[in-house]
Amino acid sequence: MHTLLIVLILSACILLAASHDGGSEKGRPGVNSSVISSEQNPQKNQKDPKDFSITEKEQAGLTRIAMAVLDNHFAPDGDKVSLADLTDSFEVPNNYNITAGLFVTFYKDGKTRACWGSVQPIHPDLVKATVYTAEDALNKEYRHRPITRAELKDIKVQVTVVKQSVPIGSHHELNPLHDGLLLKARGKGAVILPGEASDPHHQIVMARLKAGIRPVESCELYRLKTDVYK
Template sequence: MGVLLSCYLMPHPPIIVPEVGRGEEKKIQKTIDSLNTVSSNIKEKKPDTIIVVTPHGYVFRDAVAVTVFPRLEGDLGQFGARGVRFEFENDLELVEKIVEESRKRDIPIAEVDDELAKKYVLPKKLDHGTIVPLYFVTKHYSNFKLVHISYGFLSCEQLYEFGTAIGEAIRNSNKKVVFIASGDLSHKLTPNSPNGYTPKGEVFDKKLLNLLSDMKVEEIIGMDKGLIEEAAECGFRSVCVMLGALDGYEVKAKVLSHEGPFGVGYGVAQFEVDQYKGTSLLEKLYRLKRQRIEEIRQKEDPYVKLARESLEYYVKYRKSMPVPEGLPEEMYTKRAGVFVSLHKDGELRGCIGTVVPQRKNIAEEIIKNAISAGFEDPRFEHVEERELKDIEYSVDVLTPPQPVKSKQELNPKKYGVIVRKGYRSGLLLPDLEGVDTVEEQISIALRKAGISPDEDYTIEKFEVERHK
């Protein structure tokens, strides 16, 4: 019977590698010391295999990616350190068991081989999210095979369940295994962050590390998705998979360090595995998720409820539902542009709208745009019936756009914007997570329109009545 020896949260800033940092790495010495502590701990355990889950490998929206190349190799050449190069043997025996256990649970898996790499034009090199942690590990211990996994944008509960598949695969093997959750914390931690700043970055980092130190799994999986998104992290999903791998074990958790001098949070933690009791949290996590969705459904106002029922009706019958009776009077008598947004597990799932009204009334506008958000947003596949139970809706009713003479007239929390140049236009709704300045708002709208910032474009503003 195989055994999971321990798990670790390890950050992956390339600058921490001396050949890249060239002295700058000394500014994160606490993290270096912690990574060396972790690596010494791994050396003592002498694992046969190390599993790394990374946010910078082959990340798909709808599947977890498991690399099946016989040899796994890569370097830090893109960061000016091509000499930092590694090659590992892939533990294909354990990979096969992980894939088998995942498919038993209906977890979507993408096996990245030569054919898939060619189809999606994927690089065959290891990413820095894998190389940087292993740079420190191999300074202490190198006699291991590697399993390389990239998380997908699945729900936290699904990622946790994928972790339970990894745990079961390990127990069904004859391997001694160490698990590394590669990931940085908030990328907006301080005002000098290159990704912008939000005070919620520090809130996220502290909350996650505190919850991890106490192994409050339910609270971690159920963390506010808006906070996670605004923090602009890249390690949370790696943590979800790791917690799933630890499902059923007694665990002693310890946060070794946290710092962020470059505006990105670097947290290091270790999770010592004790007795396996087999008591799983998975069913409870799914039940808590259903309860959260049901609470949202019960709080829907008529605008949001109509959007939801419109999409559900179309998915079932493939035709638009008639305007129902019993709506507020203004939904029958008023006309306005309407945007309907769909979110699933904290991620955008579709958003379509009209700037000026196209239908007889607001109710018809909502019905049409809800269907369009689920079926006509070119960024996403069509919504499927199995997804409906997890989708959250918001409806924005727009005021008529007004021309803007000066950017001083704008406020990204109050006003949405429309930029225009000839036939090109781009719209951004107001009060969006992570859009805190007029400059950010205009920049995003310009990118959506395909307009260069140095072109002569016009700006309009509008307000919304938001229902969510």
């Protein structure tokens, strides 16, 4: 009798323990549960590419900005944007956040097709200066025939940033391959950019012809220290 009672008690304990184990298995995450934690699925924390919105302004070099102006200049009316909007589409990095004189030269086959600029700073940063100076080169250039749409694929650009204007007393102080020249007399003046002349004497002759200053007239000479971007 005692033996039978002990057997019944042991059987009841085994059945009770089994029922508890089954219940815990059903509720255990990752085993029988359909709930999967983010720790067990690392990709759950990764953002899908389509969820990213592109809000950063594009950072570009000065020559690329100038070429964007050229493309916009010849864009269909429905696709053309204002110069203000075009300027705002580019980020202004720290090294461009300066005021400086700037020239934009569009050329084809090594020959100038349009050039415009100023030795003195006009705009608050180099991005805005490049945008507006490039457009001026396309609209205000009077020494060369206007650039046509058919030429676009062959047009290249150079952006020259004027860092310093230094008065000099002689052409012997010029290095035309690296320095620009500003020549002034009687309210007239002309700029020859680096690389446009082969030697100092030629650089001064070019500047006199460009400004309409006779060879016998005295003039002021300034060496332009520049950064050239191609």
